[in-house]
Amino acid sequence: MINITHKEFLQELSKQTPYDFCDYSDNSIQRRIHRIIQESGLNLNELLAKATADADFVERLVNDITVNTTELFRNQDVWEYLYTNVMPKLKSKKNINVWHAGCSTGQEVYSNLILLNELDMLDKANVVASDINNWVVKTAKDGEYPFRFNAQYIDTYNQLMSKIKPNANPFEYYFDIDKESDKMKAKNFLTDIPKFVKHDLVAEEMPFYQKFDIIFCRNVLIYFNPELQVKIVRKFFDKLYDNGVLILGSHEGLHGFVKTHFVKNGMVYTKNKTFHLTYK
Numbered sequence: 001m002i003n004i005t006h007k008e009f010l011q012e013l014s015k016q017t018p019y020d021f022c023d024y025s026d027n028s029i030q031r032r033i034h035r036i037i038q039e040s041g042l043n044l045n046e047l048l049a050k051a052t053a054d055a056d057f058v059e060r061l062v063n064d065i066t067v068n069t070t071e072l073f074r075n076q077d078v079w080e081y082l083y084t085n086v087m088p089k090l091k092s093k094k095n096i097n098v099w100h101a102g103c104s105t106g107q108e109v110y111s112n113l114i115l116l117n118e119l120d121m122l123d124k125a126n127v128v129a130s131d132i133n134n135w136v137v138k139t140a141k142d143g144e145y146p147f148r149f150n151a152q153y154i155d156t157y158n159q160l161m162s163k164i165k166p167n168a169n170p171f172e173y174y175f176d177i178d179k180e181s182d183k184m185k186a187k188n189f190l191t192d193i194p195k196f197v198k199h200d201l202v203a204e205e206m207p208f209y210q211k212f213d214i215i216f217c218r219n220v221l222i223y224f225n226p227e228l229q230v231k232i233v234r235k236f237f238d239k240l241y242d243n244g245v246l247i248l249g250s251h252e253g254l255h256g257f258v259k260t261h262f263v264k265n266g267m268v269y270t271k272n273k274t275f276h277l278t279y280k
């Protein structure tokens with residue numbers, strides 16, 4: 001049998017499974033697939049045959065294809081900006097609707113909740129968090145992480161708070177730490193708040209009816225080709241309230257016509273409501 005190409009593999013995968021990676025950027029997806037081939041010892045035809053016959057295998061494939069790296073308070077300056085400029089403006093609202101699209105294992109979600117708590121706004125938090133990958137969504141829900149690997153983020157938290165709120169609660173107020181069993185776990189008053197769901201930004205409709213004040217989609221679009229990035233950002237635009245903000249990663253930006261639909265401030269993109277009527 002002739003070996004199929006990467007492109008053919010992804011096209012067939014999108015026809016025969018719920019997942020469509022065809023418009024992921026070529027370099028990144030080819031590297032991931034190459035690694036899967038090396039580690040599994042299967043060629044692309046064999047991978048496809050297995051994926052179409054075995055639903056669990058497809059989920060493992062999604063886990064191997066996606067990059068799930070994340071951190072607590074990743075890029076301190078964006079959290080400083082949110083705490084100082086974005087969140088206080090929402091204080092008079094009854095509910096603050098936040099969506100973490102591509103939340104991975106949830107560290108970004110807990111970073112956001114901690115800042116809202118430090119502003120006495122946690123009771124207003126209406127937070128949804130989604131990811132394409134089953135496993136990371138489960139970890140995010142539990143809010144439990146290996147301690148040794150994450151201990152450095154206590155310093156990050158302390159550094160950030162020394163700048164924005166020197167009398168903030170200590171890190172241990174938010175996480176139970178058990179060094180012996182190498183675990184740290186977000187306290188229940190944090191894990192109880194978000195609604196975590198498995199959702200594929202590319203292949204599924206936007207899952208929520210409400211509009212959002214803040215949409216985090218950090219370090220996710222970077223894996224998509226420019227056309228797909230525009231398509232997804234266009235949907236975020238519709239899902240934001242006027243003056244709502246979209247937060248991207250430090251190596252990301254807006255492409256194409258959606259660029260003019262937002263006002264950029266560092267990694268924070270505020271919906272430009274003059275475009276409101278365009279989509280009515």
Ligand SMILES: C[S@@+](CC[C@H](N)C(=O)[O-])C[C@H]1O[C@@H](n2cnc3c(N)ncnc32)[C@H](O)[C@@H]1O
Binds near residue numbers: 069074101102202223
């Ligand atoms: C590098 S992580 C970023 C996590 C977090 N937002 C951050 O910046 O720390 C990228 C996440 O996007 C998710 N992802 C990739 N493609 C997706 C898609 N089509 N729909 C939803 N999530 C996706 C991956 O599973 C992964 O957890």
